[in-house]
Amino acid sequence: xxxxxxxxxxxxxxxxxxxxxxxxxxxxxxxxxxxxxxxxxxxxxxxxxxxxxxxxxxxxxxxxxxxxxxxxxxxxxxxxxxxxxxxxxxxxxxxxxxxxxxxxxxxxxxxxxx
Amino acid sequence: xxxxxxxxxxxxxxxxxxxxxxxxxxxxxxxxxxxxxxxxxxxxxxxxxxxxxxxxxxxxxxxxxxxxxxxxxxxxxxxxxxxxxxxxxxxxxxxxxxxxxxxxxxxxxxxxxxxxxxxxxxxxxxxxxxxxxxxxxxxxxxxxxxxxxxxxxxxxxxxxxxxxxxxxxxxxxxxxxxxxxxxxxxxxxxxxxxxxxxxxxxxxxxxxxxxxxxxxxxxxxxxxxxxxxxxxxxxxxxxxxxxxxxxxxxxxxxxxxxxxxxxxxxxxxxxxxxxxxxxxxxxxxxxxxxxxxxxxxxxxxxxxxxxxxxxxxxxxxxxxxxxxxxxxxxxxxxxxxxxxxxxxxxxxxxxxxxxxxxxxxxxxxxxxxxxxxxxxxxxxxxxxxxxxxxxx
Numbered sequence: 262x263x264x265x266x267x268x269x270x271x272x273x274x275x276x277x278x279x280x281x282x283x284x285x286x287x288x289x290x291x292x293x294x295x296x297x298x299x300x301x302x303x304x305x306x307x308x309x310x311x312x313x314x315x316x317x318x319x320x321x322x323x324x325x326x327x328x329x330x331x332x333x334x335x336x337x338x339x340x341x342x343x344x345x346x347x348x349x350x351x352x353x354x355x356x357x358x359x360x361x362x363x364x365x366x367x368x369x370x371x372x373x374x375x
Numbered sequence: 376x377x378x379x380x381x382x383x384x385x386x387x388x389x390x391x392x393x394x395x396x397x398x399x400x401x402x403x404x405x406x407x408x409x410x411x412x413x414x415x416x417x418x419x420x421x422x423x424x425x426x427x428x429x430x431x432x433x434x435x436x437x438x439x440x441x442x443x444x445x446x447x448x449x450x451x452x453x454x455x456x457x458x459x460x461x462x463x464x465x466x467x468x469x470x471x472x473x474x475x476x477x478x479x480x481x482x483x484x485x486x487x488x489x490x491x492x493x494x495x496x497x498x499x500x501x502x503x504x505x506x507x508x509x510x511x512x513x514x515x516x517x518x519x520x521x522x523x524x525x526x527x528x529x530x531x532x533x534x535x536x537x538x539x540x541x542x543x544x545x546x547x548x549x550x551x552x553x554x555x556x557x558x559x560x561x562x563x564x565x566x567x568x569x570x571x572x573x574x575x576x577x578x579x580x581x582x583x584x585x586x587x588x589x590x591x592x593x594x595x596x597x598x599x600x601x602x603x604x605x606x607x608x609x610x611x612x613x614x615x616x617x618x619x620x621x622x623x624x625x626x627x628x629x630x631x632x633x634x635x636x637x638x639x640x641x642x643x644x645x646x647x648x649x650x651x652x653x654x655x656x657x658x659x660x661x662x663x664x665x666x667x668x669x670x671x672x673x674x675x676x677x678x679x680x681x682x683x684x685x686x687x688x689x690x691x692x693x694x695x696x697x698x699x700x701x702x703x704x705x706x707x708x709x710x711x712x713x714x715x716x717x718x719x720x721x722x723x724x725x726x727x728x729x730x731x732x733x734x735x736x737x738x739x740x741x742x743x744x745x746x747x748x749x750x751x752x753x754x755x756x757x758x759x760x761x762x763x764x765x766x767x
Contacts, residue, residue, distance in 0.1 A: 366516065
C-alpha cells in the first residue's frame with residue numbers, strides 16, 4: 262500500500278473539514294469546498310475483521326481489517342488497518358493509499374516509533 | 376418556548392395485516408409482490424379496490440418505477456400518495472403518515488405497502504447504489520454491505536457495556552423459538568446457543584446468526600377511520616402514540632442510540648402507559664445490537680445485556696415477548712418490507728390473531744423500527760404504541 266498526501270474536503274467559508282465528501286458544508290451550509298491537505302493523526306474507535314465481501318476483487322484478500330478512526334481534526338472516517346488488528350483507542354495515522362485490490366482508499370497505520 | 380402539544384391519533388383504525396411469505400429467490404418483480412399484498416388487503420377487508428383512495432409504498436427495488444407508477448400499474452385512482460424511502464424504519468412512519476391523512480380527511484382508506492426483491496446479485500446491486508456516502512466512505516472498505524457499519528457498532532457496544540456474544544445470542548435464540556411457530560418463517564430449524572456461538576464469522580464480532588438473510592417478500596396493512604373499520608366488521612388496532620426521528624446524536628463517535636430517548640417520555644405519556652405495560656416489544660432486529668439499543672432507548676432497561684440474561688424473551692416465556700413472529704432474524708429481511716414485519720405482527724397480537732404464538736392478554740404493545748445506514752450509522756428511528764381496538 263502506497264501512502265500519498267492525505268486530503269479532506271474543506272470548507273473555504275468556515276475553514277472546517279468534513280467526511281464523506283459533500284459540495285455544501287454540513288457545518289455552515291456554505292461553499293466552496295476544496296480538497297486540502299489534512300493531519301491524518303487520530304484514534305481507533307472500533308474495528309472489525311471482514312470475512313465476507315460482495316466484491317470479486319476483494320474476496321481473494323479476505324480477511325480484511327477495517328476500523329472507524331476519529332481524526333484529531335474531529336472528522337470520523339472508515340479506513341483499512343494496513344498492519345493488521347489494532348485495539349480500540351490505538352493511535353494511528355491515516356493516509357490516502359489503496360485497498361488490497363488496488364482501489365483508492367484511506368489506510369491507517371501505527372505512528373512511526375519514537 | 377413551550378412545544379405545542381402533539382395531536383393524538385383518536386379515531387384511527389389500523390387493520391388487515393398482510394404478509395406474503397418470503398423466498399430466497401424470486402422470479403417476480405417488486406410490483407408483483409406489492410400487488411399480492413394489495414390483492415390480499417382487498418380480499419381480506421372486503422373493501423373494494425376503488426374504495427382505496429390513499430397509498431404509501433416503501434421499497435428499494437421498485438426503481439425505475441415508483442409509487443406513482445403503481446397507481447397506473449394497479450388501476451388505482453388516488454387522492455393521497457406517498458413514496459417512503461426509509462427502509463427499516465418505514466413501518467411506523469408509514470402508519471403515522473397514513474393516520475394523519477385519515478384524520479385530516481385527505482383519504483378514507485390508505486393502503487400501506489412494502490416489498491423488495493433481494494437475493495443473490497440483487498443485494499450486491501442495491502448496496503453498490505445505496506447512497507453517495509456509502510459509495511465513497513464505506514463500500515471501498517471490504518464491500519461488506521451493512522455488515523461493516525454494524526460490526527463496528529457492535530464491537531464498540533460490546534467494549535463499552537461488557538456485552539458478550541452470549542448476550543447477543545439470547546436475542547437470536549429466543550427469536551428463533553418464536554419463529555418456529557410461524558408457518559412462513561424462512562428458518563425452520565431451532566437454534567441453540569452452542570450453534571449460535573459456533574457459527575462462522577462474517578464481519579467480527581458479527582457471526583452468521585447475527586445477520587439477517589436478504590430475501591424477497593412483502594407486507595402491508597390498511598389505515599382508515601374507526602367508523603369505517605366497524606362498518607366493515609374488521610378487527611383493528613388503535614394508535615396510542617407514535618414517533619419518528621432522523622439523524623439524532625450525530626456527534627456520538629460510534630452510534631450508541633437511535634432517536635428513541637428523545638421521544639420516549641412523550642411516547643409513553645401520550646399513551647398513558649409505561650414500558651411495563653407493553654405486552655410485547657417488536658424491535659427492529661437487523662442485528663442483535665440494535666435490539667439492545669431499543670431495549671435501552673425505549674426504557675425497558677438501562678443495561679440491556681443484563682436484561683437479556685435475566686428476562687425470558689420468548690413469546691411464551693412470561694418475560695418480555697420480543698419479536699413474537701421470530702423477527703427478521705427468523706423470517707429473513709426483504710429490504711423495506713423488513714421495516715413492516717414488526718408492525719404487521721404487532722397488529723396481529725393486539726387483535727388476538729397471531730399466526731404463531733399469541734401473547735395472552737395483549738392489550739397494548741410497542742413496535743419500534745430503525746434503518747437507512749447512509750454512512751456509518753442508521754439515520755431513521757421510529758416507534759408506535761398499538762392497543763387493542765375493535766374485534767370485528
